[in-house]
Amino acid sequence: MASNNKLKERPNNGVEIMYQLKHYFSKTMLIALLSLLLGFMAVYLTFFFYIPNHTIFPVILFPIIGSVGLVVLFxxxxxxxxxxFALSVGFQLNDPSPYEMMFCLMILLFLVKRIPFNRKMLNNYLFLMLFLFVLFGTFSIFFSINIQRGTAWHLITVYLVLSAFFLVLIIKNEKQLVYFLKGFVVGAILNSMLGVIGYLAGKSQGRGNRLEGFFQDPNIFSPFVVIAIMLVIEDSITPSxxxxxxxxxxxxxxxxxxxxxxxxRAGWINFAIALALYAAVKILKGQLRLGFVIKFILVPFSVLLSVPFIFPGLNFMNQLKDRTTLQSYDNERFDANYFTLKVAENHPFGIGPGEITSIYYMDTHNTYLRLFAEYGWFAGIFLMLFFLFLAGVLLKRSLSHDRGDFNLFLVLLCSLVGTLVNIIVVDALHWRHFWVLIALCYYLIFFKKEPSTAIKGEIQ
Incomplete structure (x- = not known):
C-alpha cells in the first residue's frame, strides 16, 4: 500500500518540477528579450545622433552592462x-535620480517575480485621507494660470504618493523591513563619508562651504541623514x-x-527636536543611561569641536558663527511666506500646483503655506490630518512598546516630528525621502499592530 502511494506521488512531483522549470524558463526568456531590446535600442539611436567613432562602443556597451545588471537584480x-532600493534614496543629485530608476526596476521585478502585495493597506482612514488630498489637488489644476505646468507639478506629487504606497505594498515581513532600513542607513553613511571627504578637499557640489552629499541642496540632505542617525542611535541601545x-x-x-x-539651520533644529523627543520618551520608559549619553552623544560632539584645530584652513568656526545668525535672504523668505499666506486666504480651492513661482519671484520656503495656497484648503486639511494621525498613533505605540525590543515606532515618530518642523522653512512636498519616511510610518501602523512584535534582529 505504501509503494502504491509512492507511485502516485511521483507524477505529482514530476508535474511540479516541470511547472517550476517552465516558470523559470519564462522569466529567463523575458529578461533575455528585454536585454536584447535594450541593446537594439542603443544601436538604433546611434543612427539619429552624431557620435564620434571612438565613443560608439561605450554607447553600445552601457546598455549591455545595464542589461547584465538587470539580470543580476532578477x-x-x-x-x-x-x-x-533604500540605498538609492540617498542619491538625488540629478533628475531622474537613481531612486526613479530603482523604482521602475522594482515595479518590473515585482511583476516578473509575482510578489504578493499587502492589500489591507487600501482599506483604512489613512488611505482615504491621502486619496482626498490627491483628489482635491487634482481639482486645483483647473485654477492654474499655466495648466500644463500645474499638471506636470501635480503628476510629480502623485508619483511620489504612489511610490510611498508601492513601498508599503512590497514589504512583506520583518526580514525585508530590516534589509530596507539597513540600506537606508548605508546610503546615509556613504553620503556622509563622501561628502565629508569632498568638504575637507574643498570640492563641495556647488554650495561653497556647505556639505550636501549626493543631494541638490544641503537643506534636503540634512533631514535625510537625521532619519539614519536616529536609526543607528536606537540600534545602539537595542541592537537589531x-x-x-x-x-x-x-x-x-x-x-x-x-x-x-x-x-x-533647519536641519539642526530637526535633529535637536528629534533627539529631545527621543530622550524624553526613553527617560520616561527608564531606558536612557548616562554611559550611553556620554558615549554616543557627548563624544561625537567633542570630536566635532576638535575639527577647527585639526583643519585650521577650513575656517569652520567662522562659518558656524555665520550660520547661527540671520542671513541676508531671510527677510525675502519671510516676505514670500506672507505673500503665500494672503494667496491662501483668498483662494480656498488653490491657485494650482506649483503656481506660486508663476506669480511670485521665489518659492515659498514653507511647505504648509504652499500646500494650502496651491492645492487649496481641503487638500491641505486632509494632508495635515494625515500627518497628525501618523504622529498620534506612533506616539501611542512608542510609549507602550516593549522596552527590550527595537523601538522603530519611536525612531519614526522622532524623525517625522523633526521633519514636520523642518518643512516650516523649506518646500518638501517633492522630497523622495520624505515620502519614504511617510511610507515607513504607514507600514508600521498597519502591519505591526502589537508592540511586542518589534524588530528582534532577524538579520545581523
Missing part, C-alpha cells in the same frame, strides 16, 4: 532588492540592524559631522 532575493558597536559609534560621529557641516 537573481537577487527580494530583501536584497529592497536594500538596494548591525552587530559592531564600533561601526555604529563611528557612523554616528560621521553622520552628525556631516549634518553639522551641511550648515542647515
Amino acid at each position: 537573481l537577487l532575493k527580494w530583501e536584497k532588492l529592497l536594500f538596494l 540592524l548591525f552587530k559592531s558597536k564600533l561601526f555604529k559609534f563611528l557612523s554616528i560621529v560621521l553622520m552628525v559631522g556631516a549634518l553639522v557641516l551641511a550648515m542647515s
